[in-house]
Amino acid sequence: MIKSANYLLIVFLLISLNIFGQKENWTKEMSKDGKVEVMNFISTRIDDDGNEVQLAEYSATTIAEGNIENFSTLLKDASLHKRFMDNTDISEEVKVLADNQWLVYYYFDSPWPMPNSDCVMKMKFTENKAEKTIVYEGVPTPKLLEEKDVKRMTYYVVNYTVKQLEGGKVDVSMWAKVTPVVSGPDWMMNAWFPKGPAGILTRLVKAANNL
Numbered sequence: 001m002i003k004s005a006n007y008l009l010i011v012f013l014l015i016s017l018n019i020f021g022q023k024e025n026w027t028k029e030m031s032k033d034g035k036v037e038v039m040n041f042i043s044t045r046i047d048d049d050g051n052e053v054q055l056a057e058y059s060a061t062t063i064a065e066g067n068i069e070n071f072s073t074l075l076k077d078a079s080l081h082k083r084f085m086d087n088t089d090i091s092e093e094v095k096v097l098a099d100n101q102w103l104v105y106y107y108f109d110s111p112w113p114m115p116n117s118d119c120v121m122k123m124k125f126t127e128n129k130a131e132k133t134i135v136y137e138g139v140p141t142p143k144l145l146e147e148k149d150v151k152r153m154t155y156y157v158v159n160y161t162v163k164q165l166e167g168g169k170v171d172v173s174m175w176a177k178v179t180p181v182v183s184g185p186d187w188m189m190n191a192w193f194p195k196g197p198a199g200i201l202t203r204l205v206k207a208a209n210n211l
Helices: 002-024 068-076 078-083 186-190 195-209
Strands: 027-030 037-046 052-065 088-098 101-108 117-128 133-140 156-164 169-178
Touching (some): 037 186, 052 195, 068 117, 068 133, 068 156, 088 117, 117 156
Antiparallel strands (some): 117 133, 156 169
């Protein structure tokens, strides 16, 4: 029993060290205007083919003026997503899958040296009227649409959450986990933070308020 207890204690300590070690790798920054808080973490994961690939995880949060109904309209209309997503030339609904669920297609015109790419996602919209909150979340479904003449992003999980506050304010946040179509050095990926996610959230607020 003592040996078993010691073994379990060692396992617990190793797991704890691993978890805390990962948390220490998160970077927390503010946007240049001080309005958006951004956190990011660059690591790796094992893909479906057993290869180790790059993984970028990030989140952005802000408090802004706005009406939750405008955000609801914006997020449920895929054709409007290019107004706030980064380097997105095309955003369109492919088909309705169910109530408040859609198959969506994005085409990214990425800056050099990254190649252009696209992504097919299943998006789901949920609303909690009691808590005055909406959530728009997506998971990749790369095989549900024929491939185009560009590389397809196969791992892109994203979530947008908006909560109506008092005084005409909204709490807006987003988080994502992405494996780029071409892995580059971590410093290149880190150069996108905090400006990249902060820009997405800032444009999201602007697009909703301009509806």
